[in-house]
Amino acid sequence: MTKLSVNINKLATLRNSRGGNVPNLITSAKDIESFGAQGITIHPRPDERHIRYQDARDLKKIVTTEFNIEGNPVPSFIDLVLEVKPTQVTLVPDAEDAITSNAGWDTIKHKDFLVEVIKTFKEHGIRTSIFVDPSVEMVKGAAKTGTDRIELYTESFAHQFAEGHKEKSIAPFAEAAKMAHELGLGINAGHDLNLDNIKFFKENIPHLLEVSIGHALICESIYMGLENVVNMYLHRLK
Numbered sequence: 001m002t003k004l005s006v007n008i009n010k011l012a013t014l015r016n017s018r019g020g021n022v023p024n025l026i027t028s029a030k031d032i033e034s035f036g037a038q039g040i041t042i043h044p045r046p047d048e049r050h051i052r053y054q055d056a057r058d059l060k061k062i063v064t065t066e067f068n069i070e071g072n073p074v075p076s077f078i079d080l081v082l083e084v085k086p087t088q089v090t091l092v093p094d095a096e097d098a099i100t101s102n103a104g105w106d107t108i109k110h111k112d113f114l115v116e117v118i119k120t121f122k123e124h125g126i127r128t129s130i131f132v133d134p135s136v137e138m139v140k141g142a143a144k145t146g147t148d149r150i151e152l153y154t155e156s157f158a159h160q161f162a163e164g165h166k167e168k169s170i171a172p173f174a175e176a177a178k179m180a181h182e183l184g185l186g187i188n189a190g191h192d193l194n195l196d197n198i199k200f201f202k203e204n205i206p207h208l209l210e211v212s213i214g215h216a217l218i219c220e221s222i223y224m225g226l227e228n229v230v231n232m233y234l235h236r237l238k
């Protein structure tokens with residue numbers, strides 16, 4: 001079974017655009033869980049342009065499914081995660097000025113750093129995942145960091161799938177996932193997954209444990225409603 005973790009960054013963006021507390025992230029997260037999603041993901045960035053560090057603390061009190069916090073492990077992020085103790089932390093090598101995540105880790109170059117950070121989180125009972133491009137070499141490097149899981153960065157899949165290059169879009173992901181499974185790593189995936197591409201991705205990536213989906217899911221919900229859309233994903237992930 002592949003779990004759906006809904007990334008609520010975009011709801012925070014909407015809230016922040018007006019000040020105030022509409023939409024209320026706590027109510028939204030509870031509703032998303034009640035619609036059947038098996039997790040809530042947030043990706044606080046140091047500028048707190050969408051999710052604020054305080055949101056992470058507040059959400060921890062009410063999330064009853066899997067709580068996944070993603071981000072670049074700068075000192076303030078590490079402190080936040082150790083305080084909040086989510087189910088899972090996903091490490092993403094965000095550049096400060098990036099609009100959104102745009103690359104996976106170089107798990108070879110940053111091995112020593114990743115080993116140290118992952119050890120710290122695991123000592124505190126937090127499952128770890130690291131964001132990687134669909135590269136066998138990067139997956140092999142990830143396995144040497146001690147991480148529990150990887151998250152495959154699916155932007156290139158989504159882009160090529162939308163262009164109609166189905167087989168080409170999935171091939172490196174299938175190969176990277178096969179290697180991850182052989183090395184004992186759990187497999188998550190995310191970025192630009194949507195209602196059009198999720199079924200094909202799921203069908204072609206065995207052992208896919210979890211997908212985190214935000215941007216498209218919230219955009220689709222504008223037309224079809226959050227409850228419907230969550231259920232449409234759950235149906236495609238069966």
Ligand SMILES: CC(=O)[C@@H](O)[C@H](O)COP(=O)(O)O
Binds near residue numbers: 009190191
């Ligand atoms: C790691 C990843 O792909 C997502 O967390 C994505 O980066 C969402 O972040 P934004 O909502 O800031 O684009």
Ligand SMILES: NCC(=O)COP(=O)(O)O
Binds near residue numbers: 043213
């Ligand atoms: N880890 C990926 C994520 O949380 C959501 O990414 P996106 O669906 O907003 O592109």
